[in-house]
Amino acid sequence: MxxxxxxxxxxxxxxxxxxxxxxxxxxxxxxxxxxxxxxxxxxxxxxxxxxxxxxxxxxxxxxxxxxxxxxxxxxxxxxxxxxxxxxxxxxxxxxxxxxxxxxxxxxxxxxxxxxxxxxxxxxxxxxxxxxxxxxxxxxxxxxxxxxxxxxxxxxxxxxxxxxxxxxxxxxxxxxxxxxxxxxxxxxxxxxxxxxxxxxxxxxxxxxxxxxxxGVPALAQLRGYARSPRSDEALARVRATAPGPISLLLARDGGPLPGDGRVLDLTARLGHCSGALGVLQGAAGVSHLREDSVGAVLAVAGGEPRDDAAAALLLTAAAGVS
Amino acid sequence: MSWDITGIGAVSALGSNPYEIFDGLCAGCSGLGPLRAFDAAKYRARCAYEIDDRAGPEPDEPFRASRWLRAAVGQALADAGLEGIGSRPVLVGTTLREQRSAELWWRQGTEFSSCDLHFGPTLRNEFGTPYSYTFANACAAALYALGMATDMIELGQADTVVVAGTDSITESAFGSLDRVQNRTPEALRPFDRERSGMLMGEGAVAAVVQRSGTATAGRVHAVVRGVSMSCDAHHPTAPDPEGIVWAVQDAYRRAGVTARDIDLVMLHGSGTQLNDEVEAAAMCQVLGDAVEGPLLTAIKSMTGHTLGGSGLLSLVMAALSLQKGVVAPVLGLNDPIEQARSLRLVRGMAATADLAVAQVNAFGFGGINAVAVLEKGA
Missing domain, CATH: 3.40.47.10 (Thiolase/Chalcone synthase)
Incomplete structure (x- = not known):
């Protein structure tokens, strides 16, 4: 794996x-x-x-x-x-x-x-x-x-x-x-x-x-996983996070104690299909502009008809460049 | 670094496994037949290189591309001595995905959901893997998948990756091509002065790619030395000579070879006026004064243009050519175009030669180029 x-x-x-x-x-x-x-x-x-x-x-x-x-x-x-x-x-x-x-x-x-x-x-x-x-x-x-x-x-x-x-x-x-x-x-x-x-x-x-x-990094790509189930994908990527998750971009659940906000982009935008993950990236980058120590975890897929779920971790890029 | 091809699988109009297809190619057999997939009266072109495996004469069936993909992947796994896919990644290259099934849904109301456009669900159901990726990289797609598979192995993300390609012809693509071709081809005749255009074919192909030394069955069909992936960034459909030359030379750099090392070239050879001229001229430029020069062939003359999987099908056939020392002819090539005059295109009948290194070209709409260099297996 x-x-x-x-x-x-x-x-x-x-x-x-x-x-x-x-x-x-x-x-x-x-x-x-x-x-x-x-x-x-x-x-x-x-x-x-x-x-x-x-x-x-x-x-x-x-x-x-x-x-x-x-x-x-x-x-x-x-x-x-x-x-x-x-x-x-x-x-x-x-x-x-x-x-x-x-x-x-x-x-x-x-x-x-x-x-x-x-x-x-x-x-x-x-x-x-x-x-x-x-x-x-x-x-x-x-x-x-x-x-x-x-x-x-x-x-x-x-x-x-x-x-x-x-x-x-x-x-x-x-x-x-x-x-x-x-x-x-x-x-x-x-x-x-x-x-x-x-x-x-x-x-x-x-x-x-x-x-x-000499350009500033807005965020860093830190972790990615695919799994049959969204909770498994989420858990595997969360394990790569250096600290609590300050923004969880997912349809539902799984915030742990210490985690921040949960936001489902599809609640407002509806079906996002292949665009969702990149929209989540854009939302994550926007969040990290204001939260220079945070981490954003995005999850997509994992519905009954999907072949898998994927999760991605973005962190602030402080100290990267 | 190099990568082992340890399992192969394929289905096409020429046969239901790689060996049948290879034998058909070497015998100069053609998979051409009358257009069966759609109502031929709606088209100018009336033939194609189809896999005619429908249960009945009418109507067309959905999900044939998925069916062939499963067959090709199953063959490749068995050939490599693997029990199943497990958690190994599967990278699928395709031009048209399951768009034929979308057409049948739209026109005739057959069952279809948005999840059916890509191949993840069918691979998950058949092989249990959640680790598949569908790349729609036009007619360079499956060779792109091979390049990305070699990257995964190099980066330590996997020791074994299954790469594949599949396409069934769609009304929208077959029709749009038919609309723009000035002449109506009755066969795909790459590099011949009398060629009149491209005709689509159907099929699927798969290869198991493994880190050197991890072959389960102990057999290595061929060794991948390097795969170049690039884009002309020039025109949505017309190829750019400079871009193709760059792609081939980049593949040589990655593989650590020069033009003189190449014994066999599997040309893209799509049979269109412009593509064949550009590819032949680019190969002349790259090969330069390479002593004698390699043998060259173009299998689309017998399989038709199998779109997304075509480059990988060429690569699998190249692996067999390296093993057997036999190169299939270009069917229908009687009078080569001016740009190909100095190239040793195999004509008339199969050629025999001692071969060690092969180059495989795949070029697609969007100016996408992929070139692979392959070495004979140990």
Whole structure:
């Protein structure tokens, strides 16, 4: 069984583009309804630079921009990080479901001659990571993880692995799920639970690289585990924490005496699918901005139909850089 | 560091295990047949390299990609002498996941849930593992999975990792490809002047990757010397010559080899106008004046483009070529394109040669490149 410790990977930038949410810090406000200051896809997803991209790719590009800016890796236009040593890891389960369903409808009604010639890339989910790489000229490993409920936390783990294996110094991690008609139908469980419409991005960086650039680390990736059950995953990762957990990002339970707040992001945002883990990372980073000695534990998956649960520990990066 | 391939498994239009597929390739057999998965009247292209294992003629069945994945992984585990997966990680590379099942849900109302898009649940049910990852890294996916498996072993996270790839063709992808190809191919003919495009194939492939010296059954099919993973960051569908050259040279650096060490190249060879030209030119540039130069082949000429798993299928076939000293021909290659004139593409019939080191190319949409270097097993 894999050891749960992660080393050498810190977060240096964070950004989100989520319908109705103002910014990463706003994720910590439980139960708040969409605010007027929140991201509005109607206006926020427009622009020449987003033409011919599907909804998931547009959200991903909008979330990546503030994350790279915060990490000091953009001059406002171009990416200034190491071209070949920058990887992209995208987590997304449902991003191209609308294209898949719509193209099948079009073929049934009009044969293939009715299809747009520009639609081919949208048949594969990796289109999102491809657009991010093209936009910022990131030529390292380009990874798309579609791994169910745990996918976003898994993506952060793989980012740490790419750094530990010295395949990348910087990894742009994006979790994204667009709310489309087929997604609404697929996720309809009769409860009227809303669905996320948006993306979160984290810049994960080798600690040495961040130090050399002289940028502050916002958080450190410390532990990760997968397990059939969420309580087991949580317990294994909690064991790597240096002290009490100041924020537990989970659907329910398990705070121990001394632990702090429990926050379920899905209570406000609804189904987050593959974006959840990266949103939890963004919420964790926001929390650690205010709590420089704390630790954030995030848990995803572990529901009856999921193949596993995953847990991830973020700590403040004091003394790291 | 190097890594042992100790178990292999595969299913494709050419056969139901790696040896059947290899024999079919060497005999120049084709898995091509009339399009059965969908209503052919809706398409210009009327053939594909399908696995036609449906229970009845109509309608199409969901979850075929999952079924083949389970079969290939089961074969690889048995071949490696492993009783089961236990808590070993399984890394699955795929282009289209279970999107065919999503289409059948959307169009015909067959049962489907959001958990069914990836392969974790089927692997958990079949093998009991909670440690699987589904990577949708287009047509370089399974070789990317291999690269990430070697990283896990190098980082001490596992001694054994199962890597796999699987894809069944979808209406949306088959149709979108059909829409953009200028001509309608009747076969996939890589590097031939008369080639008219790509045709999709179906199948799954798996390999057990182990830390050197931990082979349970004591047999090593081949040794992985290095895997390069990169991205052109250039165009959503068109390959970038510079990116491909970089990927191949990076693989050589990681493997500690030079072009002169390569005896066999398993080309990506997807049969499209641009991809074949770019790949052939890139290989000429990389190989340069390597004495004689390696033999090169392209198995998609017989398996079709098996998408996410295609690179790993090439790698498994390369392992068998290294063992047996036999290289399958490129079927349908009569008149090579100008860019491939100086390459020793195997034509007409299988070639025999003493082979030690093989290179495997896999390139995908999004400009994703993976190149592996493989050495003959002890």
């Amino acid at each position: 894999m050891r749960p410790e992660l080393k050498d990977a810190v977060v240096t930038g964070c950004g989100i583009a989520v319908s109705g949410v103002a910014g990463p810090g706003d994720l910590l406000a439980a139960g708040r309804a969409a605010s007027a200051a929140g991201f509005d896809p109607e206006t926020g997803l427009r622009g020449r630079d987003l033409r011919h991209r599907d909804r998931a790719s547009r959200f991903a590009l909008r979330a990546a921009e503030p994350a790279l800016n915060e990490a000091g890796l953009s001059d406002g236009e171009r990416y200034t990080g190491p071209e070949h040593a920058t990887a992209v890891v995208v987590s997304c389960n449902l991003g191209n479901l609308d294209s898949v369903c719509q193209f099948a409808d079009t073929i049934a009604e009009h044969t293939v001659t009715g299809l747009s010639p520009l639609g081919l890339p949208q048949t594969s989910t990796n289109e999102i990571a491809g657009w991010l790489a093209i936009r910022y000229r990131m030529r390292g490993p380009n990874v798309t993880l579609c791994n169910g409920a745990t996918s976003g936390l898994d993506a952060l783990h793989w980012a740490a692995n790419l750094i530990a294996a010295r395949r990348a110094e910087v990894v742009l991690v994006v979790g994204v799920e667009p709310d489309t008609e087929p997604v609404a139908r697929l996720l309809d469980d009769g409860t009227g639970r809303p669905r996320l419409d948006g993306a979160a991005a984290l810049v994960v960086e080798a600690v040495g690289h961040a130090t050399r650039r």
